């Protein structure tokens with residue numbers, strides 16, 4: 001099994017931040033990124049209003065940035081929505097799509113997630129496509145059916161070449177923000193399943209991140225799994241020290 005894929009750690013700030021606090025956090029991350037192995041890609045996905053700020057502060061550093069969502073539409077009368085092309089104008093690299101909080105609180109279905117991923121790609125962004133099962137689904141033995149269907153909706157809408165340009169994040173819903181991470185074995189099992197699905201589509205080397213209560217003390221074991229290429233990090237991305245320790249664990 002290839003372990004040559006790029007390692008990647010991306011922070012998801014969710015709806016956190018203030019201008020002054022962001023300056024301090026970003027400075028700490030940039031200044032502390034030196035010891036993170038050069039082969040590890042680092043990114044932070046911030047609330048839309050902070051894109052200009054992160055562009056100004058991170059431009060020229062090794063830390064990339066992105067948004068946490070984009071519209072499924074290109075442009076038009078969609079009050080409150082933000083187009084992928086607008087995000088790209090701020091030098092962004094990533095757009096998270098299909099996060100479980102969007103699926104749960106905004107009714108986003110997988111077909112919409114696929115549209116958003118395509119919009120992101122068209123704008124030159126790398127979509128970070130999130131998939132994950134709830135606790136009920138896991139306990140019912142439906143994990144592979146659920147994450148397989150979520151991924152297939154995206155794969156079916158794309159060519160193999162497009163799929164090769166996405167990042168996929170497996171984020172079990174029961175592990176997000178709960179402090180209860182999947183074990184390395186549980187995560188690897190689902191990642192191997194997703195990897196096979198991606199390989200069947202002709203894109204075996206897609207970056208596959210694990211997300212869900214990743215902390216400095218569990219990151220090494222999670223990231224050592226053959227099909228885990230890094231992490232999507234929520235709560236721990238808000239503390240530079242923790243985020244950097246997780247970044248260092250990825251190689």
Ligand code: PEP
Pocket residue numbers: 012014171175176177178179211212213214232233234235236
């Ligand atoms: C997330 O929001 O994508 C996430 C993984 O959150 P946390 O790390 O806090 O569980």
